[in-house]
Amino acid sequence: xxxxxxxxxxxxxxxxxxxxxxxxxxxxxxxxxxxxxxxxxxxxxxxxxxxxxxxxxxxxxxxxxxxxxxxxxxxxxxxxxxxxxxxxxxxxxxxxxxxxxxxxxxxxxxxxxxxxxxxxxxxxxxxxxxxxxxxxxxxxxxxxxxxxxxxxxxxxxxxxxxxxxxxxxxxxxxxxxxxxxxxxxxxxxxxxxxxxxxxxxxxxxxxxxxxxxxxxxxxxxxxxxxxxxxxxxxxxxxxxxxxxxxxxxxxxxxxxxxxxxxxxxxxxxxxxxxxxxxxxxxxxxxxxxxxxxxxxxxxxxxxxxxxxxxxxxxxxxxxxxxxxxxxxxxxxxxxxxxxxxxxxxxxxxxxxxxxxxxxxxxxxxxxxxxxxxxxxxx
Numbered sequence: 328x329x330x331x332x333x334x335x336x337x338x339x340x341x342x343x344x345x346x347x348x349x350x351x352x353x354x355x356x357x358x359x360x361x362x363x364x365x366x367x368x369x370x371x372x373x374x375x376x377x378x379x380x381x382x383x384x385x386x387x388x389x390x391x392x393x394x395x396x397x398x399x400x401x402x403x404x405x406x407x408x409x410x411x412x413x414x415x416x417x418x419x420x421x422x423x424x425x426x427x428x429x430x431x432x433x434x435x436x437x438x439x440x441x442x443x444x445x446x447x448x449x450x451x452x453x454x455x456x457x458x459x460x461x462x463x464x465x466x467x468x469x470x471x472x473x474x475x476x477x478x479x480x481x482x483x484x485x486x487x488x489x490x491x492x493x494x495x496x497x498x499x500x501x502x503x504x505x506x507x508x509x510x511x512x513x514x515x516x517x518x519x520x521x522x523x524x525x526x527x528x529x530x531x532x533x534x535x536x537x538x539x540x541x542x543x544x545x546x547x548x549x550x551x552x553x554x555x556x557x558x559x560x561x562x563x564x565x566x567x568x569x570x571x572x573x574x575x576x577x578x579x580x581x582x583x584x585x586x587x588x589x590x591x592x593x594x595x596x597x598x599x600x601x602x603x604x605x606x607x608x609x610x611x612x613x614x615x616x617x618x619x620x621x622x623x624x625x626x627x628x629x630x631x632x633x634x635x636x637x638x639x640x641x642x643x644x645x646x647x648x649x650x651x652x653x654x655x656x657x658x659x660x661x662x663x664x665x666x667x668x669x670x671x672x673x674x675x676x677x678x679x680x681x682x683x684x685x686x687x688x689x690x691x692x693x694x695x696x697x698x699x700x701x702x703x704x705x
Contacts, residue, residue: 398430455481
């Protein structure tokens with residue numbers, strides 16, 4: 328009986344150790360899965376990569392690893408600091424913990440599984456066209472924007488860590504660009520509306536328009552509806568809390584808001600220039616909207632009131648200075664930090680976001696080559 332009791336006690340201890348070890352692994356996995364990281368795409372012409380940075384509690388970044396995408400970066404004709412000349416070339420999906428990166432030089436895009444600050448390449452897929460430069464996700468649907476030639480969009484459905492092309496989803500934009508396209512004429516961004524019911528593309532100087540597609544339940548698209556932009560060269564865009572389109576329009580360096588109507592037209596434009604040069608990229612961080620001014624090496628901060636009218640965070644608009652060639656930018660999901668790529672240097676400018684929307688520069692992450700483009704964050 329003593330031997331049986333001793334064996335039982337031993338089994339109980341062993342079982343407890345197994346449970347404790349499993350709990351510890353679960354805690355570690357949970358911490359890794361919820362890590363605060365920033366992803367940056369190198370867009371290397373000889374081989375595209377994604378650099379992953381850990382974000383410290385104070386907001387500064389440290390390189391955690393670099394991962395090959397399995398494709399090639401690309402360069403739009405005439406581009407100086409922004410080789411892809413787009414917003415959203417690197418997109419994170421928090422629902423499925425997937426990261427999508429375009430490979431403009433090989434007409435593909437890459438799918439990574441994300442675990443904390445570690446990436447695992449899942450697939451490299453055809454983009455359905457030439458020179459993919461932007462990608463977006465909503466729910467289980469992913470659409471990639473092809474900027475070369477006539478331009479097109481191609482849809483995919485997420486199934487686990489794999490993507491499958493949606494039959495009949497490829498739609499032409501009917502543009503007349505070359506491949507690679509000229510940087511001012513290439514489409515600037517593709518993005519789902521917050522409810523996923525519409526898909527929007529900006530054409531930049533090709534037609535200075537917004538192209539809006541309705542999204543069907545199976546992920547396929549309705550007929551395009553085209554609205555001319557209030558100012559030339561509509562580039563990057565985001566949305567305000569009630570679903571207005573908030574667009575960066577490079578011609579005149581203007582931020583413009585639009586209402587999106589049931590018939591997929593944009594109306595009620597309200598614009599405010601920031602007096603800087605090449606306002607092309609815009610990111611919403613909490614209740615503030617920050618734009619990168621490539622020609623002025625600066626960031627301007629905006630607010631948008633309940634009627635959709637843009638205003639400045641500060642009297643002059645500018646809230647921060649950057650390294651040469653401020654391009655794509657992203658805010659942390661908690662709204663505390665803003666990160667801005669400087670395409671002229673390969674550096675990342677790090678800012679803390681105050682409760683009044685002003686920025687404080689907290690550092691510069693260095694080590695990547697000039698000409699990178701594409702940034703995302705958890």
